[in-house]
Amino acid sequence: MRTYASVPFSQVKINGPFWSERLETVLTKTIPSQYAQLEKHNMLRSLKLPQPVPPLTIPRKPDGFTTEIFWDSDIGKWIEAASYALSHRRDPVVEAQIEAITDDLEKAQAPDGYLNCWYQEREPENRWTNLRDNHELYNAGHLLEGAVAYFHATGKDRLLVVMERYMDHVASVFGRGPGQKRGYCGHQEVELALVKAWQATGKRKFLDLATYFIDERGAQPHYFDIEAQARGQKPSDYGQGTYEYSQSHIPVREQTKVVGHAVRAMYMYTAMADLAAEHGDAALKRACEVLWRDVTETRMYVTGGFGPSASNEGFTLDYDLPNDTAYAETCASVAMVFWAARMLNLDLDGQYADMLELALYNNSLAGLSRDGTQYFYDNKLESDGTHRRWDWHPCPCCTMNVARLVASIGGYVFGLAEREVAIHLYGGASATLPVAGGQVTLTETSNYPWDGAIRVAVEPEGTGGFTLSLRIPAWCKGATLAVNGASVPVKPERGYARITRAWAKGDVIDLNLPMQxxxxxxxxxxxxxxxxxxxxxxxxxxxxxxxxxxxxxxxxxxxxxxxxxxxxxxxxxxxxxxxxxxxxxxxxxxxxxxxxxxxxxxxxxxxxxxxxxxxxxxxxxxxxxxx
Amino acid sequence: MRTYASVPFSQVKINGPFWSERLETVLTKTIPSQYAQLEKHNMLRSLKLPQPVPPLTIPRKPDGFTTEIFWDSDIGKWIEAASYALSHRRDPVVEAQIEAITDDLEKAQAPDGYLNCWYQEREPENRWTNLRDNHELYNAGHLLEGAVAYFHATGKDRLLVVMERYMDHVASVFGRGPGQKRGYCGHQEVELALVKAWQATGKRKFLDLATYFIDERGAQPHYFDIEAQARGQKPSDYGQGTYEYSQSHIPVREQTKVVGHAVRAMYMYTAMADLAAEHGDAALKRACEVLWRDVTETRMYVTGGFGPSASNEGFTLDYDLPNDTAYAETCASVAMVFWAARMLNLDLDGQYADMLELALYNNSLAGLSRDGTQYFYDNKLESDGTHRRWDWHPCPCCTMNVARLVASIGGYVFGLAEREVAIHLYGGASATLPVAGGQVTLTETSNYPWDGAIRVAVEPEGTGGFTLSLRIPAWCKGATLAVNGASVPVKPERGYARITRAWAKGDVIDLNLPMQxxxxxxxxxxxxxxxxxxxxxxxxxxxxxxxxxxxxxxxxxxxxxxxxxxxxxxxxxxxxxxxxxxxxxxxxxxxxxxxxxxxxxxxxxxxxxxxxxxxxxxxxxxxxxxx
Structure with missing residues (x-):
């Protein structure tokens, strides 16, 4: 069912001015400053399981919750972002930092494979008793993503082995077998991480576990009810009021409205699109398409922001898009980039690339300051001057999300099929890609997004004829195209101008996307x-x-x-x-x-x-x- | 300093259609239904000081406060409104209700005169320990206003005697003498009530006590600080954050901005205007004028609503007048009518009458449903359809405020000086008034506010020449005037067309106020x-x-x-x-x-x-x- 594959960012060289500047800032300023913040805010220390247990850094809220419970996830996300930086250029200091974290995690890991520093340090007796609220598998997912990224960047698999052991434990606890819990996480994330682990290792167990989590979600009797009762609580006392909050109110294939916490939603839709592709699951793909239409037609800010409300960090009603109180969390837009990229691989349809570009250049990038060390969590569309950037946050999820997105920006540029290369994003990038039996080096040169004059140099090596599909954004009127100086009519099919020919070295395409x-x-x-x-x-x-x-x-x-x-x-x-x-x-x-x-x-x-x-x-x- | 006197509503007959309908509704529907609500919500029962003490009807908020603490005030306000009804037409049922309440209050009153059903029932040991928060004198003020009104309506002074005994106690506790507390109430109200008692009885002690409360307010060291420390609390822990909340941050003569809780502010300004007139106190009058300009130029809704914010039930910043979250409490507008009427007696200036009319016809009247039994507390200027009227409220202050205003509407029609009668409001009213050594009967006939055609019939009896001053509202362009059919040029002086002549029986004035x-x-x-x-x-x-x-x-x-x-x-x-x-x-x-x-x-x-x-x-x- 997946018709296109993304090209890993490590195979794409970014050389245009816009993204070179953002990338350089993230590599040299954001990622090191984030490590310093992790250190300063006791987060790295939390991996060491010290005795006696230190007091909380982030006091509990009246309902007992503290964001300290998902510090593992922040560390995982930093590892992921830092590993992407290593893919650009190795750095012994950063590698030593990740190795030291790996040492701590290895030491912390329980004999049975369980690994969650909060629970192991503070309430070991309570593990797996509150998936609804406590982000246990969400933490696991981000650490797993970090491990996969570090493995890709360095070939070092020590952290990945730790995480595989943990995932084996998770797979033993959760599932439909005898004695297993039919649970899944209140904050989706591990599902898409498991697909990455499957793709990185070829080990089917990761894919199976991701599939179980998505398929089981929303089943009745509801796991979060059962779990609450086991804790001696009334399910109806749930603080969020509805399981829509975690998109577990009904099975995912039956969902037609985007609801609840926006980041949870977007991570889940990403995993759904992944699994639709992996399994050729038409019902899952169809659910993605219905949800896509819902969010883009009724519940999206013009800036590519999602989730208007602070109260549920998420969705409310159709067309309810207040500006001065917009939540539009940075993470939700970053996650939309992930989802859109998956949809684009399922179908080469410009609507997905248009959305990817919108969420990327606007709500997502707004989350990071020009100097790379300050952030927005919520992205208001109107401010009286009181909304300002901050250095760090009790819930710093957005900081590492925007860092990992920018550090891997090259991965969103190309789409690859057997006899076709699609260019989704412009702005100056080059890659050598396998197509039609050979290799082709594509070099896209432009001053995008400031200028729509785009040149693509094609240098095939042993390829047969293939199709080069150039995205014509929906915002563009009057695009023109020339191959080797000869004008070609622009007749986009679902947002792409597709040029099929026997390409030769020295071929040059000039695409002009007038920007008004x-x-x-x-x-x-x-x-x-x-x-x-x-x-x-x-x-x-x-x-x-x-x-x-x-x-x-x-x-x-x-x-x-x-x-x-x-x-x-x-x-x-x-x-x-x-x-x-x-x-x-x-x-x-x-x-x-x-x-x-x-x-x-x-x-x-x-x-x-x-x-x-x-x-x-x-x-x-x-x-x-x-x- | 007071140049005009109000004419008591009991001397004014309302006969125009607009106010006749509202008045009839209040007399026949609102006041009886409010008595039923007082009964239904245990409020009348609270006067009986039962033992054992029943549980609270209105649970305490997290900060320990319950609006049940000022139920005495609601009963006082109902007595006042019901007494105004009795002034229109005696009613043995209502009189029996008030007499029964008086029985309870007489029984409840402590030997030293103290009378506060909350404290006497639930925490007698704590009386006079928290004037800042607990409305103790506010309760007294409303009961005193009720007693004065009932005395005016019926000549029965039993309740007034009870309240005089209480006020004597209050005057012994508070003041600048040895052993006295230099306190005053956190919620102003008793000050204006004491002026009414002085005017009703001619007993100077009431005026002296009112004067002390106004003069002492905001003095340093701050009484609320001293009182909090005596309770073992830190003054800086005050929940409202600032004494601006109760307009006690600085002495009243130094205040130049309307701040804090809007109803407290308006009640205080009313008392300040009263005392300026009683004492010929130019500094107090000047303070009123400065505050008047501030509120009308920067902090008022177009509907004559005051206090935009629910958080302090009051004022925020200049020009901060949100529509969909407008608080604009009914009580604050009603109190503005009180204040404006006092200002109008100090100076016959149409700006005061314009404001009185605006607050009366719009924000105040909006507080009462057409059928007279439902209410708004906050008066939003924009609603998505979720803002609705209610039958009763945990804090029912607004219900009786609008009732007492409508029931006494006639009192705002005329202003009287030695040789001058001013008509402030139109809509159909008549009165026989002492002027220029005789009596004149004025009969104003109109279908105002729907139509600006106004006829005033003048029937003097033994008067000399005098001035009839007709208000020309600022909203009116092109007013015309005729005396006995002969056109008279309209040259308003500060909002009033003043016609001085030797009036004769049968004189008729036709005033036309074109309404566009x-x-x-x-x-x-x-x-x-x-x-x-x-x-x-x-x-x-x-x-x-x-x-x-x-x-x-x-x-x-x-x-x-x-x-x-x-x-x-x-x-x-x-x-x-x-x-x-x-x-x-x-x-x-x-x-x-x-x-x-x-x-x-x-x-x-x-x-x-x-x-x-x-x-x-x-x-x-x-x-x-x-x-």
């Missing part, structure tokens, strides 16, 4: 956006930051008749394209209420890409501008 | 109202209720070019004037985000007076309509 500064309007069911307009250019959504305006944001509007123009500002924020327009502003300050309207005067509006906002100090910001 | 359906715009500093417009006609602010529209409210707008027209709908809600306009609406439901704007089609907009919204079931509502 454009307006975007929301469906009027999104009440807060009625009468407002968003700005975008190419893959980037823009916003107004107060610092660039001559009047307070709330006094500005952009009439529908105003011309938008784009201008590259080389000295601003490392070089970005601005969108500028002659808007109108309210300058006077009349009586509190008056029977004459406040007067408007022309006022220049300057918009910057959303992903780069709040890098010049906290200041007010708006994505949706009054018309 | 009009737009009102907010100062752009009110961010949520930018790009929006409110509708008003005469004294009434309008709103769109979903039930009257053809499209969802959020899809409608009212372009600035659309003509507004008013139409009287005799069969709707007892007969109201509507404002209608051809607006525009968004009918289609395109993609979630689109590069073409949603299309607009003509859509009729129908607005109803704000005060009458939510009388046809809960439905969505907007005061501020998108332009």
């Amino acid at each position: 500064a454009e307006r975007s309007w929301a469906n009027p069911e999104v009440k807060v956006d009625v009468g407002r307009v968003a700005l975008r250019r190419g893959p980037l959504v823009y916003c107004l930051e107060q610092i660039d305006q001559t009047l307070p944001l709330s006094r500005l509007r952009l009439p529908r008749t105003a011309t938008l123009s784009a201008r590259f500002a080389p000295d601003l924020l490392g070089g970005i394209s601005l969108i500028e327009a002659e808007g109108l502003g309210l300058v006077d300050s009349p009586a509190l209420y008056s029977d004459t309207p406040p007067t408007e005067t022309p006022a220049k509006l300057t918009a910057v890409p959303y992903y780069i906002w709040c890098n010049r100090g906290a200041n007010a910001m708006q994505v949706w501008v009054r018309e | 359906a009009e737009r009102s715009w907010a100062n752009p500093e009110v961010k949520v109202d930018v790009g929006r417009v409110a509708l008003r006609r005469g004294p009434l602010v309008y709103c769109l209720e979903q039930i009257d529209q053809t499209l969802p409210l959020s899809r409608l707008r009212l372009p600035r070019t659309a003509t507004l027209s008013a139409r009287f709908a005799p069969d709707l809600l007892g007969g109201i004037s509507l404002i209608e306009a051809e607006g525009l609406g968004l009918v289609d439901s395109p993609a979630l985000y689109s590069d073409t704007p949603p299309t607009e089609t003509p859509a009729k907009l129908t607005a109803v007076p704000y005060y009458i919204w939510c009388n046809r079931g809960a439905n969505a509502m907007q005061v501020w309509v998108r332009e």
Whole structure:
């Protein structure tokens, strides 16, 4: 069923200016500073299972929960991000750090393979008693992803062996066999990690366990009910109120609405798409497609953000997309990139790549500061100036998520079939790929996302004829294409211009994707956006930051008749394209209420890409501008 | 310093249709149903100090507080409202109810005069230990107001004697003498009640005590600090965070910003205006004027609502006037009517009467349902349909506040000076008043607020020449005036057309106040109202209720070019004037985000007076309509 394969980022060289800068920042600033934060906040110490047990670093909330319970996952995610860095360039310091962590984990691991530093240190008697709330398998999943990444980067399998032992234990505890618990994690994640382990090792047991977890989810009698009763609690006392929170309210194949905690949802949909591909499971693929349509048609921010509400860190109602209280967690957008990439491998359909690009360039990238050491957890679309970046967080999940995404950005560029190479993302990348019986080196050169002039050099070596499929983004109007200088009509099939020929060395494709500064309007069911307009250019959504305006944001509007123009500002924020327009502003300050309207005067509006906002100090910001 | 006196409502006959209907509803429905609620919710029982002490009806909040602590005040306020009803027409049932309450209070009163049913029943050892939080004098104030009202209505002074004994005790406990506590109440109210007692009895001790409470407020060392320390608590642990909450952060004469709990503020400003008049205290009057300007210029809803925030039931920042979360407590608007009436007696200035009228006809009246038995506590200016009226409330303060206001509406109609009668409010009222050495009977006839055609018949009896001052509301453009059919130019002085002549029997004044359906715009500093417009006609602010529209409210707008027209709908809600306009609406439901704007089609907009919204079931509502 999977028709395309991703090309691992380690085989893709990033050389365009936009991603080179982000990648370099993550490798040299973000990953080392995150290690320092793990150290500073006692998180690395937590692996050592010290006696006597130290007091909590993060006090329990009134309901007894502390995010310290999933520190293992943060360490796993850091290992993953750091390993991706090692794939770019080996670094003995980082390797020694990961080896030291591996030492601790090896020592901590119980004789039966169990490995969870929280439980082993603080409540060993309670392991596997609260999958609903306590992230036990979520921790395992992230450590497993870290182990796979480290193995890929260095060939060293010590951590992977530890995790395989742990997964063997998990597989012995959970399943449908006699004496086994029919459980699964309240926070999905281990499912997609297990698929990665299967793909890395070829060991079927990983895939089987992932399949069990997805298939069992939402079955009746409900595992979380049984488990709560075993703890002596009433299932109806569940703090989240509904199992929609963890997408376990009904079996996954029956789910048609995206609900609950957004990151849990996106990780689950990713694993569902993985398993649809691995098993050729049409029902699972169909469920993914239905959920995809639901989220993209009714429950998504224009910035590619997901989950409006802080109360459940997730989804609420169709078209409920408040701007100033938007949660739109960085992790949820990063996870959407994962899901979209899987969908794109199931079907070469530009809608998936468009979404991947939107979530990547906007809500996800916004999560990381320009200097690579500050973060957003929630990504509001409007701020009065009080929303600001932070250095660290009691729940630092987003920090390592954006780091691992940027560090592996090359993995989202190409899609590979037997006789076809698809280019999903532009921005300057090259790779040598196996196709049609030989190898082809593709070198894509552009200043994307600032400019849509793209050149692809094709250098085949022993290949037969094959198809090169170039993505034509849905946002683009008037794309043009030339092969070796000869114009080719652009007739995209489901978002891709597919050129099939016997490629020869020196062949050059010139693709031009005109980028207009454009307006975007929301469906009027999104009440807060009625009468407002968003700005975008190419893959980037823009916003107004107060610092660039001559009047307070709330006094500005952009009439529908105003011309938008784009201008590259080389000295601003490392070089970005601005969108500028002659808007109108309210300058006077009349009586509190008056029977004459406040007067408007022309006022220049300057918009910057959303992903780069709040890098010049906290200041007010708006994505949706009054018309 | 007081230049005008109010005319007691008992001397004013209301005969116009608007207020006759509201008054009749309050007398026949609201006051009896409130008595039934007091009974149903154990509140009358609480006066009987039963042993053993029954469990709480209203459980304590996490901070230990229960609104049951101020039930005495609710009973006092009901006595006041019911006594006003008795002033209109005696009723042996109601008198028996009040007499029975008086029996209970007489029995409950301690030998030293102390009288607080909560403390005497549940924690007698703690009396006068927490004035900051526990409403002890607030309870006393409302009971005292009730006693004064009952005395006025019936001449029976038994309750007043009980309350005088209590006030004597209070005056012995609090003051600047040796051994006295330099305290005052955290919730102002007793101050204005004491002024009423002074005015009713001529006993100076009431005025002295009121004066002490106002003068002492905010003095250092701070009484609430001393009191907290005496309880073994840290003053800095105060839950409200700041003494601004109770306007005791600085002495009242130094206050220049309206802050804190809105009802406490308004009750205090009322007492300040009272005392400014009683003492000719220019500094106190000046403080009132500064605070008046502050609240009307920066911190008031267009509906005459005050205090945007639920968290402190009060004021926040200049121009912070959110619509969908507006608190705008009914009590705060009712109290603004009280304050404005006092200011109007200090200075015959139309700004005070305009505000009185605005707060009265809009935010205050909205607090009572058409049938007189349901209420709003908070008066939102926008609702998604979930905000609805209720029968009763754990804190039922607003119910009796609106009842006592309507029951005494006649008291706000006239202002009286030695040789002048001012008419502040129109709508059909008559009174015989002492002026210029004789008596004059004034009969004002109109269908106000639906129509601005007003006739005043003047029937003097033994008077000399005097001035009749007719209020020309600030909202009115093009007022015309005729005396005995002869046109008189309208040249209002500070909002009043003053006609001085030797009036003769049969003199008739025709005042026409043209009422246009009009737009009102907010100062752009009110961010949520930018790009929006409110509708008003005469004294009434309008709103769109979903039930009257053809499209969802959020899809409608009212372009600035659309003509507004008013139409009287005799069969709707007892007969109201509507404002209608051809607006525009968004009918289609395109993609979630689109590069073409949603299309607009003509859509009729129908607005109803704000005060009458939510009388046809809960439905969505907007005061501020998108332009």
